[in-house]
Amino acid sequence: MKDSEILAGISRGDERMLDHLYKKYYRMMTKIVLSNNGTEDEAKDVYQEALLAFWQKAASGKLVLTSKISTYLYSICLNQWRKELDRKSRLSSEEVDGEEYQTHDAKERLKIVTDCIGQLGDVCKKVLTYYYFDGLGMPDIAKKMNFANTDTAKTKKYKCKKKLDSLIKSKYTTEDFFD
Amino acid sequence: MTKINQEQIDRFHSGRMDEAEISDFRQQLESDPSLKAESNLQGDIINGLKEFRKAELKARLDALNVEPTWVEFVQQSTLMKSMGGVIVASIIGTGIYFLGEKNETIDSSAPISVEAPQYESIEYVWNLGLDKDPVNQNNELDKPVLEINSNLVASEIPESKPTQASITLEESSLTDDSQVFKPSFEAPSVQGVEEESEFVSSELDELPENKSNDVSENPIDVETELSKSTIIKYKYYDGKLFLKGDFDKAPYEILEINSARGRRIYVFYLDNYYKVGVTDRLTALPLVGDTEVIKELELLRTNK
Numbered sequence: 001m002k003d004s005e006i007l008a009g010i011s012r013g014d015e016r017m018l019d020h021l022y023k024k025y026y027r028m029m030t031k032i033v034l035s036n037n038g039t040e041d042e043a044k045d046v047y048q049e050a051l052l053a054f055w056q057k058a059a060s061g062k063l064v065l066t067s068k069i070s071t072y073l074y075s076i077c078l079n080q081w082r083k084e085l086d087r088k089s090r091l092s093s094e095e096v097d098g099e100e101y102q103t104h105d106a107k108e109r110l111k112i113v114t115d116c117i118g119q120l121g122d123v124c125k126k127v128l129t130y131y132y133f134d135g136l137g138m139p140d141i142a143k144k145m146n147f148a149n150t151d152t153a154k155t156k157k158y159k160c161k162k163k164l165d166s167l168i169k170s171k172y173t174t175e176d177f178f179d
Numbered sequence: 180m181t182k183i184n185q186e187q188i189d190r191f192h193s194g195r196m197d198e199a200e201i202s203d204f205r206q207q208l209e210s211d212p213s214l215k216a217e218s219n220l221q222g223d224i225i226n227g228l229k230e231f232r233k234a235e236l237k238a239r240l241d242a243l244n245v246e247p248t249w250v251e252f253v254q255q256s257t258l259m260k261s262m263g264g265v266i267v268a269s270i271i272g273t274g275i276y277f278l279g280e281k282n283e284t285i286d287s288s289a290p291i292s293v294e295a296p297q298y299e300s301i302e303y304v305w306n307l308g309l310d311k312d313p314v315n316q317n318n319e320l321d322k323p324v325l326e327i328n329s330n331l332v333a334s335e336i337p338e339s340k341p342t343q344a345s346i347t348l349e350e351s352s353l354t355d356d357s358q359v360f361k362p363s364f365e366a367p368s369v370q371g372v373e374e375e376s377e378f379v380s381s382e383l384d385e386l387p388e389n390k391s392n393d394v395s396e397n398p399i400d401v402e403t404e405l406s407k408s409t410i411i412k413y414k415y416y417d418g419k420l421f422l423k424g425d426f427d428k429a430p431y432e433i434l435e436i437n438s439a440r441g442r443r444i445y446v447f448y449l450d451n452y453y454k455v456g457v458t459d460r461l462t463a464l465p466l467v468g469d470t471e472v473i474k475e476l477e478l479l480r481t482n483k
Contacts, residue, residue: 018236019243026245048237055236060194113227129232132193132225161189168224 003069010058013136013144018055022048025070029077036081046084050076060135116167124160131157188218192225399435399444411448416459420444423461434480445476452476 001020009017026047033043050073057063065072117125126145130136136144142153190196191204208215399415404423411424411431422431432447444455446464452473453464467473 015236015239018240022240022243023245048240051240052233052236109223110227110230113224114231117227117231125231128228129235132228133232135194164224164228165221168220 003065006069007058007063007065010055011061011140013059013130013134013140018051021054021069021073022051025073028070029073032074032077033081036085038081042081042084046077046080047073050080056133056135062135112171113168116164116171119167120160120164123156124163127153127157128160128164184214184217188214188221189225191218192222399433399442401433403431409449411446411453411464412461413446413455413464414459414461415444415455415457420455421461422446424448432480434476436479447476447480 006017006021029047029050030040030043033046034040038046053076054063054069054073058065117128120128123145127141130141130144131138138150138153138157141147141157142150145153145156147153147156187196187200187204187207191201196204208218400419402419402421403426404421405426406423407425409425409428411422413423414421420433424431429449434445434447434452436443436445445467446453446455448464452467454467455464467476
């Protein structure tokens with residue numbers, strides 16, 4: 001399959017393109033980490049993060065690709081692993097105590113939000129995640145979700161978002177989100 | 180908080196604002212604490228949605244089998260690629276060998292120089308030139324003229340075997356069909372030919388003037404021993420003639436006749452001719468009794 005065909009599929013939100021890319025370049029990309037003191041799990045995590053970053057950019061139409069997909073993915077993996085190595089080296093020093101506390105607080109808030117998202121229905125989850133993560137426009141979401149039209153997608157997205165907001169606000173006071 | 184503000188917050192956190200809008204919205208956030216609080220809340224919610232989707236996609240990827248299939252293994256394996264390269268190179272090499280052999284042509288416009296193998300035979304005829312001067316003919320024997328059978332074709336001659344004979348094919352000696360070699364001839368080593376029977380015999384053999392290098396330029400080595408007997412005894416082997424007799428009483432003369440048949444040696448002593456044969460035992464010289472031979476020997480001895 002050609003790169004142009006893959007990019008066209010991703011822009012439509014076709015997740016089979018993600019599967020294809022993941023399997024095709026798995027050995028090539030994980031080798032970057034494995035050959036630089038990384039474990040199999042670390043290698044897989046770096047590759048998945050890189051591939052999803054590529055997916056986000058390509059699906060939202062923000063990607064201007066001037067090289068092959070494999071080259072682009074390779075550079076992301078390489079940068080991701082360098083960052084991870086830097087993070088590991090910083091963790092070995094004592095200056096990260098404050099940062100760890102902030103990360104822990106953010107994780108707590110994230111857990112609250114994630115729990116509330118879990119209470120949504122599948123349609124709401126998909127509409128919201130397609131919009132905010134994949135960056136798909138309302139026409140694409142309407143097509144992907146088999147909605148009647150774009151307005152239906154817009155209405156659905158508005159209602160789902162309002163429901164999520166209310167869930168979160170009902171469970172937790174606003175102060176929980178401020179330091 | 181107005182609906183417009185909510186849309187702005189949503190567009191800000193979903194990355195759908197341009198640079199100017201982002202700059203303007205950040206100024207509003209600094210001036211409106213309630214807007215900032217709501218923006219932070221929405222930021223966490225949108226971040227949570229992104230992480231949820233990411234976890235969902237990661238779970239999808241984790242479920243995929245990334246172990247290469249047999250076909251993918253073959254395609255990705257370095258060993259297989261190397262083996263494939265060797266196989267392809269072998270096929271190409273074989274193809275070039277056979278196709279190149281079939282398409283081989285020889286330019287007939289120029290003489291073809293062929294290196295003949297040492298131990299392969301060639302069909303040839305020795306032209307000794309009976310009408311030529313025998314003296315000059317001796318030199319030509321060192322460089323025999325070889326005539327190649329016109330049925331022979333160039334492709335039949337191996338290209339890189341050692342050689343001792345160089346053969347030149349003239350264009351006129353080749354027929355139209357003979358421009359392609361056909362390896363069917365046998366070539367005995369020219370230098371290895373020693374027996375006369377392998378050559379075409381001619382009347383030259385009978386001529387005493389025929390002085391080839393190997394018979395005429397090596398005069399016999401004569402050694403004498405005096406005795407009181409008038410009976411001459413001799414030994415003759417390895418080109419050395421040993422004579423024993425009473426040579427103080429009368430001198431001896433040696434007649435050496437070289438011909439194609441070989442070297443003949445006679446001794447003239449006290450008006451008699453004796454024939455020298457090869458022997459390593461001291462023997463009395465046999466007297467020549469044939470009057471015809473005696474006449475010829477007499478003629479040679481007096482006209483020397």
